[in-house]
Amino acid sequence: MNDYDVPAGIDVLHVFCGPDGRHGNALGVVRDGRRYPDNESRQALARKLGFSETVFVDDPERGTVDIRTPGLRLPFAGHPLVGAAWLLDVEVLELPVGDVPARQDGEFTWITARPEWAPPRALERYASVAEVEALTGPPPGEGWLYVWAWEDEAAGRVRARAFPRRDDGIDEDEATGAAAMLLSAELGRALNITQGRGSQILTAPAPDGTMEVGGRVLLVVTS
DSSP, X not given: OOTTOOOTTEEEEEEEEXXXXXXXXXXXXXXOXXXXXXXXXXXXXXXXXXXXXXXXXXXXTTTEEEEEOSSOEESOOHHHHHHHHHHHTOSEEEETTEEEEEEEETTEEEEEEOGXXXXXXXXXXXXXXXXXXXXXXXXXXXXXXXXXXXXXXXTTXXXXXXXXXXXXXXXXXXXXXXXXXXXXXXXXXXXXXXXXXXXXXXXXXXXTSOEEEXXXXXXXXXX
């Protein structure tokens, strides 16, 4: 065991770190998915680890991965794919929704996906950054909520926070690539998002309707 209390054979990454290398969303990566061969064992591990998502690598060369929250399997998610692309150093990740191209660009790792692959999220605009930062927990209501405000509209800078509200022990998601994609698609422009305590997510829409999502990745526990 280690500071993250994870079993041997599991790496822990921080995805979408800030410019100073701090923050980011923790991600568990099981490099050898064969160690957890069925749905029950994978879901049990994801619950035990307690990260917002855990990735099981089923084929490291082809980039075939399986994404789990503590409560369910996800066909697509942003921060697990950015993290997996960085760790596996592959050009394509294979997901149930389709192939996800990936690339490295200096300190940033990028994936390209379609916004419609992202699970639905309510996107709620607040009047000011101060209102977003003043939240002490999930606002009342049900369903996944992404609250945001312009920090600098001309520059595309956004302040955001994310609340899954799904009773799986994750009160707030530190950095959420899928929600960033949806917001960028709704606004029709590239964004530079500061989420959670200080994580950074970049988005860039493409003419064909796809979206690039990028950020910094840091390895904090290696198996």
